[in-house]
Amino acid sequence: DTGVSQDPRHKITKRGQNVTFRCDPISEHNRLYWYRQTLGQGPEFLTYFQNEAQLEKSRLLSDRFSAERPKGSFSTLEIQRTEQGDSAMYLCASSPRDANYGYTFGSGTRLTVV
């Protein structure tokens, strides 16, 4: 299967802990996106990469959020000092060079902060 993979599927953490999620995009896609989805809402854009370059990060929710894509392949999203409000589904998507042909989404990582 050459879809978008996200790991872990579920993460429960205590408030104040740091968490890191991983996304492996479709191999021939050079764009990678992170979205957050809270219950009953549509996905909310966080950041995206073209190859290893992070081209948009102003939508990251706070300076506790950071993302990397060091070799232009997989990406990680880290949340430091988690808060209960960070509980959400974190979705990763990838696309070919031209994103307007549509994203392919992974199944997401569901984060619960207790």
Added chain:
Amino acid sequence: AQSVTQPDIHITVSEGASLELRCNYSYGATPYLFWYVQSPGQGLQLLLKYFSGDTLVQGIKGFEAEFKRSQSSFNLRKPSVHWSDAAEYFCAVAPYGQNFVFGPGTRLSVLP
């Protein structure tokens, strides 16, 4: 402000009935338009997309959508709903060169 609205939070239809899910957008120019479906606990799957040309587009699973520029709408339709269509449906727009913006979603329930 740029926005995408889906006026219906939740729709219930009987199996075999027709379906129309509404989507309206507010942008200066016609963006690229998409419909995605999300089953519980899953990621989003692309149903169809519109860039230009014929305003009626066909997608997967028997869905179609019609772009109406005068109404800034991109409504999703299906002539006969199946129980497996129960899911959350999201309209999304991509202003040229920018990232996707999603609507809040419409939850579809299907009665047997």
